[in-house]
Amino acid sequence: MLACRAASSSPTSWVLRSARPRPGAVGVTRKQLRRPALVIPFRGVRLLPGHESWEERLLALSRGLRADAVFSHTTAARLWRLPLPQRLARDDAPIHVTVPSGAPQPRGAAVTGHRADREPDALRGLAVTTLLDTWCDLAALLTRDDLVAAGDAVLNRAPDGDAGSYTAHDLRTAWDRLAARRGAARMHEAVELVRPGSASPRESLARLRFHDWGLPEPELNADLFGPIGWIACLDFLWRSRGVAGEYHGEHHGRQWREDYRRQAMITDVGCTLVVMTSYDLGPGADDLRRRLTRLLLD
Structure with a gap:
């Protein structure tokens, strides 16, 4: 039997919880769930046509994740509007999801799962890694130049909107707190090169x-x-x-x-x-x- 959960009070997406559709769940029939017009961005997720933007897909996916899961790495970077190389900023790029250490790692054709302890933040209704943690996680994926460009953008941001609140010291402190290993050499080089003031x-x-x-x-x-x-x-x-x-x-x-x-x-x-x-x-x-x-x- 399939349990079907709407992603909002006025559903444009549904998360399917089990094997077979149950007619009438959240006002949607078995026939509607199976209709070809529905978009299937991820296994177990259905979207109405016209509601399959990148962020709407993330919102739908988030309804089927653990409560303590967060979007991370390049996915979080896009949500924070940090610059990324074009190949990593495409809508069809893998969706990165991080869960706490010891939790089952998220899996899926379009999902890259990670296990790490991260403090959650929230952006536009989505749980994401914090801005500083996001930059640290990028060290495993970006070149030095791209990591510096993203770091420059971080230094021009602040939670309260005042430019210049973050410093290279904040980036180093975040890295030390996370005790990350992948990308360590690249991060240590990049953190010496980031500067506030770069506009692009x-x-x-x-x-x-x-x-x-x-x-x-x-x-x-x-x-x-x-x-x-x-x-x-x-x-x-x-x-x-x-x-x-x-x-x-x-x-x-x-x-x-x-x-x-x-x-x-x-x-x-x-x-x-x-x-x-x-x-x-x-x-x-x-x-x-x-x-x-x-x-x-x-």
Whole structure:
């Protein structure tokens, strides 16, 4: 006999508890549960068409999990809106669920289960690992660069919404408390490189390139002033060398007039502006490295 539980008071999803449907459970018939139109994101879960977004799938899945289970790793990172590489941020990526040590590990075709003791937090009706614990768990899955980009984002967050409340020390303390082992070397390297102030993952990546090239560390999102007052907030500023750096994404191609005016104002106060794009962090990295080395070290 199947017990059928709705995921909300106005059900758009159901969690099936046993083998055969029971007509009339939460107002749904056996025929309705078996109809082809229902979406089946996970075994034992049914969703109405039009209600199968990523978060709605998580909400439906959560109804069939243990009460002390939490979404974790990259799943929690997405819920916290931390930057992730595209392959891990896809809607069809595995769903990570963590249960306390000693509990049966969650299993399923789309579920990756973990056993660890984690403090729960709540986001949009879902139980998740805390922001700091989420970053620590990512150390087992991300590259150094991606882990730093996520860490930069953590340092720009706070539970009360005030930027800058978290520090690298908080990340280290969280790691020590968890006593995690997987990704330890990567975490210890990344925690020395995280900085508050990076406004995007690409800015974090650019800053890591500067570090790896042996360049001085720039101020991040720094204000530049001239005789007339404030001129610009710059992605990177080597103030003592009179060099500024700006990362331009795809949208900058549509605002070239404003960019040109801004660049003229920056150069008018004797500051050399280096504009970089995704090409300069990839195939054109050698040219960017040579130019910055000449400007900053020669």
